[in-house]
Amino acid sequence: MAQSFSANSHDTAALTARIEKRWAFLMVSIIALLVAxxxxxxxxxxxxxxxxxxxxxxxxxxxxxxxxxxxxxxAVEPNGSVTVRIVGQQYSFTxxxxxxxxxxxxxxxxxxxxxxxxxxxxxxxxxxxxxxGYISTFKTEFxxxxxxxxxxxxxxxxxxxxxxxxxxxxxxxxxxxxAANTRRLTCDL
Amino acid sequence: xxxxxRLVLAHxxxxxxVFGLAILLGEWQMFIRSPLHGWLHNPDLYYRSVTAxxxxxxxxxxxxxxxxFGYAICELSLDQPLIxxxxxxxxxxxxxxxxxxxxxxxxxxxxxxxYTFYPPMIGNAFYYIGVVLxxxxxxxxxxxxxxxxxxxxRAHPGAPVPLPMFANVAAAYxxxxxxVGAALELLFQILPVALGFSNTxxxxxxxxxxxxxxxxxxxxxxMPAYIAFYTIVPRAIGGRxxxxxxARVSFAxxxxxxxxxxxxxxxxxxxxxxxxxxxxxxxTAMVTIPTLLTVFTICASVEIAxxxxxxKGVFGWLKALPWDNPQMLALAFSFVMLGFxxxxxxxxxxxxxxxxxxxxxxxxGHFHLIFGGAVVIMYFAIAYDLWPHLTGRxxxxxxxxxxxxxxxxxxxxxxxxxxxxxxxxxxxxxxxxFDYSAPGLSGEGITVIMSTVGGALLVVSALLFLLILYxxxxxxxxxxxxxTFSRAIHEPTSLPLALNGLGLWVGLMIALTITNxxxxxxxxxxxxxxxVPAVFIGGKR
Numbered sequence: 001m002a003q004s005f006s007a008n009s010h011d012t013a014a015l016t017a018r019i020e021k022r023w024a025f026l027m028v029s030i031i032a033l034l035v036a037x038x039x040x041x042x043x044x045x046x047x048x049x050x051x052x053x054x055x056x057x058x059x060x061x062x063x064x065x066x067x068x069x070x071x072x073x074x075a076v077e078p079n080g081s082v083t084v085r086i087v088g089q090q091y092s093f094t095x096x097x098x099x100x101x102x103x104x105x106x107x108x109x110x111x112x113x114x115x116x117x118x119x120x121x122x123x124x125x126x127x128x129x130x131x132x133g134y135i136s137t138f139k140t141e142f143x144x145x146x147x148x149x150x151x152x153x154x155x156x157x158x159x160x161x162x163x164x165x166x167x168x169x170x171x172x173x174x175x176x177x178x179a180a181n182t183r184r185l186t187c188d189l
Numbered sequence: 190x191x192x193x194x195r196l197v198l199a200h201x202x203x204x205x206x207v208f209g210l211a212i213l214l215g216e217w218q219m220f221i222r223s224p225l226h227g228w229l230h231n232p233d234l235y236y237r238s239v240t241a242x243x244x245x246x247x248x249x250x251x252x253x254x255x256x257x258f259g260y261a262i263c264e265l266s267l268d269q270p271l272i273x274x275x276x277x278x279x280x281x282x283x284x285x286x287x288x289x290x291x292x293x294x295x296x297x298x299x300x301x302x303x304y305t306f307y308p309p310m311i312g313n314a315f316y317y318i319g320v321v322l323x324x325x326x327x328x329x330x331x332x333x334x335x336x337x338x339x340x341x342x343r344a345h346p347g348a349p350v351p352l353p354m355f356a357n358v359a360a361a362y363x364x365x366x367x368x369v370g371a372a373l374e375l376l377f378q379i380l381p382v383a384l385g386f387s388n389t390x391x392x393x394x395x396x397x398x399x400x401x402x403x404x405x406x407x408x409x410x411x412m413p414a415y416i417a418f419y420t421i422v423p424r425a426i427g428g429r430x431x432x433x434x435x436a437r438v439s440f441a442x443x444x445x446x447x448x449x450x451x452x453x454x455x456x457x458x459x460x461x462x463x464x465x466x467x468x469x470x471x472x473t474a475m476v477t478i479p480t481l482l483t484v485f486t487i488c489a490s491v492e493i494a495x496x497x498x499x500x501k502g503v504f505g506w507l508k509a510l511p512w513d514n515p516q517m518l519a520l521a522f523s524f525v526m527l528g529f530x531x532x533x534x535x536x537x538x539x540x541x542x543x544x545x546x547x548x549x550x551x552x553x554g555h556f557h558l559i560f561g562g563a564v565v566i567m568y569f570a571i572a573y574d575l576w577p578h579l580t581g582r583x584x585x586x587x588x589x590x591x592x593x594x595x596x597x598x599x600x601x602x603x604x605x606x607x608x609x610x611x612x613x614x615x616x617x618x619x620x621x622x623f624d625y626s627a628p629g630l631s632g633e634g635i636t637v638i639m640s641t642v643g644g645a646l647l648v649v650s651a652l653l654f655l656l657i658l659y660x661x662x663x664x665x666x667x668x669x670x671x672x673t674f675s676r677a678i679h680e681p682t683s684l685p686l687a688l689n690g691l692g693l694w695v696g697l698m699i700a701l702t703i704t705n706x707x708x709x710x711x712x713x714x715x716x717x718x719x720x721v722p723a724v725f726i727g728g729k730r
Contacts, residue, residue: 013679020435020485027481031474038470038540047541049456051463055718090724115310115724116392118457118548122615122629127544129458131392132309133719136459149629153548153617155303157310157726158233161620164627 050128050138058113058132061087067111073184074100076176081105088117088130088152091159095186098150099168101175102142110136118154121167129154142169191264191672193271194579199281200257201572201579204250205655207288211245212651214238216644219604222622223641224634232621236301239619241292243304246561248323249288251410254568255364256280256330258413259357261575263334265672266351267341273333280333283326291319299727303619305403306371306379308395311723314383317375324368331365334358342690349681350689352436353420353674359440360412362695363405366702367448370401382723389720393460394713400451401706408447408476410560414523414567415440418487421574423675425516428494433677435486437688439479444694446476449705456543460719465709466540472705473538480531484524491520493678515590519570522598526562530555533609551612554605561647562601566594569654575672576661583667586657593653600646607636607643 041047061067067087073095074084082104087094089112100106110119110130117130123146128136130152152163168187170178178185191197218238221229229235263271271277293315294300300312338350338358374395381387419436423429430436452469455461492506500509511517533555536542546552577584584590611633616623625634687693713719 016432016489016678017434019489020432020482023485024478024482027478027485031477031481034535034539035471035474038467041541042467048463049466049540049544050459051461051466053460053462053712053716055716057718058721116307116396118617120547120549120615120617125544127457127547129455129548131396131459132721133391133716134393134459147628149615149627151615151617151620153619155236155239155307155619157724158236158301160236161232161622164624 050136052137054135054137055133056111056135058111061111061113066109069094071184073186074098074179075184076179081107082175083107083109086110086119086130087113088119088156088163089113090115090157091152091163093119093150093152093163093165095165097166097168097187097189099170099175099178099185099187100142101172102145102169103172104175105139105141107137107139115156116154117152117156117163119150119165120153122149122151124148127153145169145171145174191261191578193260193264193274193277196271196274196277196281197257197261197575198579200253200260201575203281203285204253204257205572205658207245207253208250209651209655211242211250212648214242215246216641216648218242219637219641219644222620223637224625225638225641228622233298233301235621236303236619237295237298240295240301240303244291244295244320245288247304247406248320249284251413251560251564251568252323252327252364253284254571255360255409255413256327258416258571258575259330259334259361261579262353262357262416263337266353266357266674267337269337269341269344271333272337272340276329277333280326280329283322283329287319287322287324287326289319290322291316294727297727301726305399306374306395308374308379308382308390309392309721309723310726311379311382311390312725312727314380317379317383321372321375321380324372328365328368331361334361347683349684351674352430352433352677353416355437355689355691356412356416356419356440359444359691359694360409360416362691363412363444363447363698364409366695366698367402367405367409370398370403370451373401374398388723390723391713391716391719392721393458393716393719394710396455396458397452397461397706397709397713400454401448401702402451403454404451404473405447407556407560408443411564412440412443413571414564415443415483417567417571417574418483418520418523420674421571422487422516422520423490423494424673425574426491426494426511426514426520427497428490428492428675430675430677431486431489431493433679433681434688435482436677437684439482439486441688441691441694442479442482443476444691445697445701446472446479448698449701450476450538452705452709453538453543456540457547460713461709465705468705470538470540472701477531477535480527484527487520487524490675491517513587513591515573515587515594516570518591518594519566519573522594523563523566523570526558526566526598526601530559530563534559546612548618549612550608550616550618553618554608554612557608558601558605562598562605566597566601569594569597572654572658576658577667577669578672580662580664581666581669582661582664583669584657584661585664586660589653589657593650593657596646596650596653600643600650602643604640604643604647607639611636
C-alpha cells in the first residue's frame with residue numbers, strides 16, 4: 001500500500017476504510033462471543049458473583065442474632081444442605097478451622113466485625129469480600145475431601161498477613177457422624 | 190517549538206524522580222517477603238511502603254507525566270504559546286505540597302491505609318488532604334487543556350483539531366471526571382471522620398465511589414502511551430499513521446467506555462447487586478474495542494514504515510523494521526506486554542472467571558504488566574523522543590537506551606509471570622510475609638524469589654533511564670529539527686463535528702456514569718444500617 005500513496009487517494013482511502021471495518025467487525029464479534037459465553041455460564045450453571053445487598057450492624061454481632069459466637073461454624077439444615085457462618089475480625093476468622101462435607105450443597109454466610117476483610121479458599125473458586133455492615137452470601141459444593149487454606153485477601157491492618165484460616169472438607173458420611181453430636185461444627189487444626 | 194520547556198521539564202523530572210524512589214520501595218517489598226529474608230519484625234513497615242509505592246505510582250507519577258506531556262503537546266500541536274502558564278505552575282506547586290503532606294505521615298506510620306484508602310480504617314487526615322491537593326493540582330491542568338483547545342478552535346474555525354491535542358484533551362476530561370469518585374469518597378466520607386466531625390462510615394458506599402475512579406484512572410495512565418502509539422512512533426520509525434479517523438474514534442470510545450465499568454472491581458462484594466455487576470462486566474468487554482482497534486491501526490502504520498524501507502512479503506516486512514530505533518523497540522515490547530496483560534484483563538472482567546483470581550497475586554501481576562510494563566515503557570519512549578527538544582542537546586546513548594528498554598521488558602516479564610501463576614494457586618495480595626513452611630505454601634517461595642529478581646532488573650533499568658536523561662543535559666548542543674507528530678496517510682481536511690471536539694463524548698461519558706452508577710450509589714446512601722464505626726489506625730487521635 002505504501003507504493004500507492006500518490007495513486008488515486010480516493011481509492012486508497014476507501015481501501016483503508018474497508019480493511020478497518022472488517023477488522024472492527026471481527027473484533028466486535030469476538031467480544032460479543034465472550035459476552036455470550038458469560039451469559040450462558042451465568043444462566044446455565046447459575047454461576048454468578050455473590051450479590052444480595054443485606055445489611056447487619058457489626059457493633060452488636062456478638063450480642064444477638066445470627067452471628068453470635070455459639071451460632072458460628074457449620075450447621076446442617078433440614079433439607080440436608082449445610083450453612084457455614086463465619087465472622088472476620090482483625091486478625092482472625094471465627095471459627096479458625098472450618099469443616100464441611102463433600103458433595104453437599106453449602107451456603108456460606110460471612111460478615112466482618114470491624115474493617116474490610118476478604119476470603120478465598122485455595123484450590124477452589126470461592127472468593128468473597130467480607131465487609132462490615134454487609135453479609136456476603138454464596139453457595140458452593142466441594143467435589144472431594146481435602147485440606148485447604150483460607151487467607152484473608154484484603155488489607156485489614158498491620159496483622160493482615162497473619163490472618164489465615166483452614167478449611168477441612170471431609171467425606172459426607174464422616175461429616176454426618178460428626179454432626180450427630182453437635183449443633184454447630186468446627187474443627188481443630 | 191516548545192516555549193514552556195522549563196514547565197515541561199519540571200513535570201517530567203519530578204515524575205521520574207519520584208518514580209525512581211518508589212521503584213526502590215517496590216523492590217524492597219518483594220525482597221523482604223521472599224524466602225531470601227526472614228519475617229519482618231514490624232509488618233507495618235511493609236504496609237507503609239506499599240502505601241507510599243501505590244500513592245506515588247498510582248497518583249503522582251502518571252499524573253505528572255500526563256501533565257508534562259500535555260503541556261508539550263499543547264504547544265507543539267497547536268503551534269501557539271500555552272495559555273495560563275502561571276496557573277500551570279500553581280498546579281505543579283499544589284502537587285508538590287500535596288505529595289509531601291501525604292508521604293510524611295505515611296512514613297511516620299500514621300497512614301498505613303494503602304493508596305486505596307480502605308475505610309472504615311482511618312488514618313491521619315494529612316494523607317487524605319495531600320491526595321486531594323494532588324488531584325486538585327491536576328485539575329488545573331484539565332481546565333488549562335480545555336481552555337487552550339477552545340482558544341485554538343476560536344482562532345481556527347472549522348479546521349481539524351490536531352490529533353495529539355484531541356487525544357490529550359480526551360485524557361484530561363477523562364481524568365477530570367473519573368477523579369470525582371475518589372474525591373467524593375474523600376470529602377464526604379473519609380475526611381469528616383479523619384477530622385473528627387463524624388465517627389461512622391458506609392464502607393460499601395466507599396468502595397463503590399472508589400471504583401468510579403479506580404478503573405478509569407487506569408485509562409488515564411494509559412492515554413499518554415496511546416498518544417505516543419498514534420502520534421510519535423509512526424513518525425519516529427519513518428512510517429505514516431494508517432488512519433487519523435480510527436485514532437479519534439478510539440480516543441472517543443475510551444472516554445465513553447472506560448468510565449461506567451468500575452464495578453468489575455467489586456464482583457466479589459456484597460453491597461452491589463448482580464444486575465449492575467453484569468452490566469459493568471458487559472461494558473468492560475466494550476472497552477476492549479478501542480484497544481483492539483489501536484492494535485490494528487498501529488500495526489498497519491508500522492507495516493507502512495517497513496514497506497517504505499523496502500520490506501517485502503507477508504511477514505518478511507518485519508525484518509525491514511528499524512529495530513535499532515528505541516521507539517520501535519519500545520512499541521514492540523509495549524504491545525507484547527499489552528497482549529498478555531490484556532488477555533489477563535479479559536479474564537478479570539469475566540463475571541465468573543474473576544472469582545478464581547480476585548485479590549490474588551494474579552491481579553498484582555496484571556496491573557504491573559499493563560501499567561508498569563506496557564504503559565511505563567512508552568513513558569520512557571516519550572521522554573527519549575521529547576528530551577532533545579527540551580534540552581536542545583542530542584540524544585547520544587542509543588545503545589544504552591536499547592539496553593534500558595530490554596531490561597525493563599525482561600524485568601517486567603520475570604516479575605509478573607510468577608505473580609500470575611501463584612495467583613491462580615490462590616496466593617493473596619498485600620502480605621508482609623508468608624509462612625513458607627505451611628503446607629500449601631511451601632512450593633510458592635521460589636516464585637517470590639523470581640519476582641524479586643525481576644524487580645532487581647527493573648531497578649537497574651530505572652536507574653539507567655534516569656542516568657540517560659541526566660547525561661543528555663550535558664551532551665553537546667545540537668540543532669534539533671523542529672518537532673513533528675506523525676502524519677496520517679490521509680490527513681483530515683475537514684472532520685465531522687463529533688470527531689473534531691469532545692462535547693458529545695463527554696456528554697455520553699457523564700450520562701453512562703449516571704445510568705451505571707446512579708442507582709447503586711443512591712441505594713447505598715439510603716442504607717443507614719450500613720454505617721459502621723471507624724477503626725482508627727496509627728494511634729488514636
